[in-house]
Amino acid sequence: MKKRAFWLASLATAISLGLAAQPAVADGVFRMAHDVGSGGLSSLDPIDKGRVLQITEKIMNRLIRPSAEGRPSPDLAKSWSANEDGTVWTLKLREDVRFHDGSPFDADDVVYSLTRVLDPERDSPARAVIEMVTDVTALDPFTVQLTLASTFADLPLQLMDPRLRMIPEGSDDTIAKTGIGTGPFKISKFDADGITILEANEDYWEGAPKLERIELIGIPDSNTRLQAFLAGQLDMERGVKPLMRRALLRSDRYVVQDIPTGNWSGLVFRTDVAPFDDMRVRQALRLVVDREEMLKLALDGGGTISCDTPVAPNDQYRADLDCPRDIQRAKDLLVEAGYPKGLKIKLHVAPIDGVWSSMAVVFQQQAAEAGIHVKIVNAAADGYWSEVWMKKDTFATSWGERPAHQALSEAFSSEAKWNESYLSDHNFDFALERAQAKLDFYERKQAYIDAQEYLAEISGTLIPFHRSQLVALSPRVRNMPAVKSDRILWHEVDVAEEGS
Numbered sequence: 001m002k003k004r005a006f007w008l009a010s011l012a013t014a015i016s017l018g019l020a021a022q023p024a025v026a027d028g029v030f031r032m033a034h035d036v037g038s039g040g041l042s043s044l045d046p047i048d049k050g051r052v053l054q055i056t057e058k059i060m061n062r063l064i065r066p067s068a069e070g071r072p073s074p075d076l077a078k079s080w081s082a083n084e085d086g087t088v089w090t091l092k093l094r095e096d097v098r099f100h101d102g103s104p105f106d107a108d109d110v111v112y113s114l115t116r117v118l119d120p121e122r123d124s125p126a127r128a129v130i131e132m133v134t135d136v137t138a139l140d141p142f143t144v145q146l147t148l149a150s151t152f153a154d155l156p157l158q159l160m161d162p163r164l165r166m167i168p169e170g171s172d173d174t175i176a177k178t179g180i181g182t183g184p185f186k187i188s189k190f191d192a193d194g195i196t197i198l199e200a201n202e203d204y205w206e207g208a209p210k211l212e213r214i215e216l217i218g219i220p221d222s223n224t225r226l227q228a229f230l231a232g233q234l235d236m237e238r239g240v241k242p243l244m245r246r247a248l249l250r251s252d253r254y255v256v257q258d259i260p261t262g263n264w265s266g267l268v269f270r271t272d273v274a275p276f277d278d279m280r281v282r283q284a285l286r287l288v289v290d291r292e293e294m295l296k297l298a299l300d301g302g303g304t305i306s307c308d309t310p311v312a313p314n315d316q317y318r319a320d321l322d323c324p325r326d327i328q329r330a331k332d333l334l335v336e337a338g339y340p341k342g343l344k345i346k347l348h349v350a351p352i353d354g355v356w357s358s359m360a361v362v363f364q365q366q367a368a369e370a371g372i373h374v375k376i377v378n379a380a381a382d383g384y385w386s387e388v389w390m391k392k393d394t395f396a397t398s399w400g401e402r403p404a405h406q407a408l409s410e411a412f413s414s415e416a417k418w419n420e421s422y423l424s425d426h427n428f429d430f431a432l433e434r435a436q437a438k439l440d441f442y443e444r445k446q447a448y449i450d451a452q453e454y455l456a457e458i459s460g461t462l463i464p465f466h467r468s469q470l471v472a473l474s475p476r477v478r479n480m481p482a483v484k485s486d487r488i489l490w491h492e493v494d495v496a497e498e499g500s
Contacts, residue, residue, distance in 0.1 A: 043176040
């Protein structure tokens with residue numbers, strides 16, 4: 001805790017000394033950082049595990065994108081409709097779109113892009129998003145038909161997934177390096193560990209971008225990213241520690257956006273290994289947490305309490321759950337499970353996400369009251385996702401906001417690629433299948449609520465809160481709305497000329 005206090009004091013000093021007064025970035029150039037992700041295995045293929053979303057969101061389009069409010073909005077598909085039972089969907093495509101290499105975008109590209117996602121041999125994590133689709137057919141050059149295995153009333157929500165970007169037909173062997181898409185920017189240089197340079201696509205179908213260039217710098221450590229922003233080397237940092245909110249707001253050198261989101265950070269206890277394979281132990285681990293206190297200490301209150309549901313607070317299907325702390329019940333459950341003297345566990349974290357360490361310390365202190373002794377293991381940021389995540393028995397995790405069905409299925413259904421807690425419960429799987437098949441909205445909503453209530457009983461993942469995203473911008477940034485990153489229209493973003 002002393003180390004954290006010293007770090008916060010150092011950053012406050014950096015702000016007061018005006019480190020942002022370093023040499024300005026060139027006019028027309030926007031600079032930001034990303035966490036490097038999979039390092040040398042990083043890819044421009046939007047459906048690969050190593051994809052760099054901060055890049056693909058700027059170079060490729062989806063069929064359907066979220067509006068600023070999160071509702072399905074036209075992107076490369078200008079309209080969509082379903083048959084009476086929601087098993088066949090028809091999408092009408094824009095006719096004025098070209099890829100970065102000059103080739104025209106049409107229905108064949110959509111068929112190709114979605115078929116790659118659905119290919120079981122490719123084993124893409126994105127497959128779970130549209131696994132209900134059994135056939136993708138081009139009815140004509142600008143009409144695509146999607147046939148589903150069963151009724152799915154919320155298919156447009158699924159197609160908003162940030163990974164479902166359209167790529168040119170036949171580009172399977174090259175897309176990971178070329179990144180050819182239809183987006184407002186195109187790849188000039190790709191270096192995940194260094195600096196990736198994106199140039200404006202002057203022929204972008206929504207209009208030429210206002211920026212000439214975007215530079216994305218690979219910086220795996222969250223503290224280093226923030227220091228780079230404070231030093232005037234970046235125009236934006238979207239992962240600012242909540243404890244820095246007040247210091248940033250006191251300075252006129254920065255623009256601060258506080259954005260409520262469905263993003264969440266959590267602690268995962270693998271359900272396929274002892275002692276976490278016992279549901280009573282998993283319940284005890286979650287009962288020891290005072291979530292209000294954890295939210296205050298880890299995020300300075302910048303978030304919304306969650307009772308272990310990944311569904312966003314503002315999602316139409318969010319369950320209203322109650323999860324008070326109960327130390328005595330946690331102790332009783334441990335005794336029933338055969339651990340009358342408590343537990344000793346190791347919890348792995350890394351500086352990738354600035355809130356993980358704070359969460360871990362709070363959990364360590366709160367769990368101790370129930371006889372659960374937590375040893376925090378600090379892993380290196382580089383390699384965390386390949387060597388710790390889904391490998392160790394307990395670890396920290398973070399997820400971005402997703403529609404309810406996707407949030408529940410992608411992280412917790414038995415066959416999901418990213419089922420990081422290795423939860424395998426056929427009753428839960430069936431609950432999701434039943435929910436997606438309900439055409440009546442209110443019946444569908446209740447079914448998703450039932451699924452969340454059941455998950456809260458069996459889960460191996462502690463989800464204490466959904467986070468507000470604290471975004472810091474340099475004053476020269478223009479037209480950057482206070483929304484999640486996948487809702488930003490990047491061709492509209494601009495930077496002011498020096499001195500303006």
